[in-house]
């Protein structure tokens with residue numbers, strides 16, 4: 093959506109079931125506000141790599157740092173915000189219409205992505221200039 097803002101992006105706390113054998117977190121249908129159509133994950137990411145660098149017209153995503161940490165830089169037409177993801181029981185809900193960049197991956201970091209749509213290159217805005225245009229700037 094064209095009107096969405098950086099402030100629409102939010103952390104969702106996942107349940108953490110602790111016992112002496114370790115922790116367990118769970119995501120069910122009603123944990124996130126969309127039906128999951130696709131799951132992918134980023135791993136073996138070099139510490140100087142930069143991922144993302146795009147926005148989506150329709151797609152909504154939920155990012156979970158299954159292991160390690162990384163930073164997500166979010167931009168709308170006005171505001172920029174940086175969020176560090178480093179807890180496997182805290183995920184980031186990224187609405188459509190928000191530019192995102194992922195960087196500063198720690199060694200062994202794994203980013204799980206739950207997506208509301210199947211892969212569709214036409215849903216991507218990969219040029220920042222085109223993104224600003226899309227946002228009406």
Ligand code: TYD
Nearest residue numbers: 130131132134142143144145146210211212
């Ligand atoms: P890209 O969108 O550049 O990844 P990121 O946003 O994490 O930096 O995708 C890298 C490549 O993988 C690109 O050629 C498209 C392809 N790809 C798929 O085929 N299916 C998918 O679900 C995703 C996310 C990417």
